[in-house]
Amino acid sequence: MIQRIDLRGQTPTPAELLSLVPRTSSDVSDAMAAAAALIDDVRRDGEAALVAQAERFDGVRPEALRVPAAHRAEALAGLDPAVRAAIEETIRRVRESSAAQVPPTQTTELGDGAEVVQRWTPVGRVGLYVPGGKAVYPSSVVMNVVPAQTAGVASIALASPAQADQGGRVHPTILAVAELLGVDEIYAMGGAGAVGAFAYGVPGLVERVDLVTGPGNRFVAAAKRVVHGVIGIDAEAGPTDILVIADDSADADLVAADLVSQAEHDEVAAAVLVTTSEALADAVVERLAVRAAATKHSARVQTALGGRQSAVVLVDDLAGATAFSNAFAPEHLEIQTTDPDAVLASIVNAGAIFLGSYSPVSLGDYSAGSNHVLPTGGHARFSSGLSAATFLRPQQVVRYSEAALREVAENIAALSAAEDLPAHGEAVTARFDRARTEA
Structure with missing residues (x-):
């Protein structure tokens, strides 16, 4: 066997x-052409393309592409109490672990009046993908949403395919978990088309995001590769x-x-x-x-x-x-x-x-x-699992006083001359030339 x-x-x-x-x-590369074509359809035809792709791949016409609040409330009301208790405990544990993944701001003093601050800021808007298919993944809602919330992402959208056995709605357990987490922007769209909608936006329906995360089949992975550079991605999950x-x-x-x-x-x-x-x-x-x-x-x-x-x-x-x-x-x-x-x-x-x-x-x-959105296909050689850090960008903030800049001015002039970029050095020496002129 x-x-x-x-x-x-x-x-x-x-x-x-x-x-x-x-x-x-x-191989994800085998699906690249198909994924790119589906994304192009969404860019060109918007909502009509998303509906057509749902009918083609999910076997159903979505009842509504943007999930209404009533559907979310109904799903939460119908959630099995034992499942709700399990989800709430999972949320608590993942939230606690995710909090440890947010690096603190660090200030490095390099001299009197010379400092570099390392800070971490969240991306502005994310699109989170929760697959359908052979199984239902409410746990993936938790694994995507909680780290994003912990990182401080202000705008969170979630996409999951419409389900034929649910009359064209997103699976109710997924909707219920999203409601528990306070996610109110949910779309009944799946596959490469959903990734394309997040990457480029759909007029009148969904605004483009800065980053898309979440697992999916090889067409979702291929779509991530197609849009990478237009937006950020977590990894090409397979x-x-x-x-x-x-x-x-x-x-x-x-x-x-x-x-x-x-x-x-x-x-x-x-x-x-x-x-x-x-x-x-x-x-x-x-x-x-x-x-x-x-x-x-x-x-x-x-x-x-x-x-x-x-x-x-x-x-x-x-x-x-x-x-x-x-x-x-x-x-x-x-x-x-x-x-x-x-x-x-x-x-x-x-x-x-x-x-x-x-x-x-x-x-x-x-x-x-821990988080279950992890690198597959050998990508753990160079990628890591989803975490709060996925949704954060490190930024270096530089603050030098006049005296601190003067201390390194000759070094900057020497290096800029060595690189044949003299204006770089002049941007520093100009500050002290002006000081002499004003004096």
């Missing part, structure tokens, strides 16, 4: 490891992945349960075990067969586990396991070993890391307090 890669007795180079990493054949590093102390059934939990998302989700124990590998494969057959979305899980992107990898030691993990750069990394902290010390590339057998990825998906 799941492929096995045996690296025992081998010492692959970093480049060789990258070639060995199992990946889905899906199919989810999990990598588990385990030794012979791990519980095979728990490892299998965690791999299945992420394979449940999508047929191209990646589930990878890297272990030093052949006995554990055999046991996990046995438990995967049992759990995959018994779970609700069995066909989806079995397809994901049998895909080229999933594997059981055997290595000689934990150093080999961490080398493979760093090459894979997982969205979710679980470490289930005798001493998880010792393994953690060698981890460089990962979106979120879960230590020990009582810290499953599902905890991070919902109630850990």
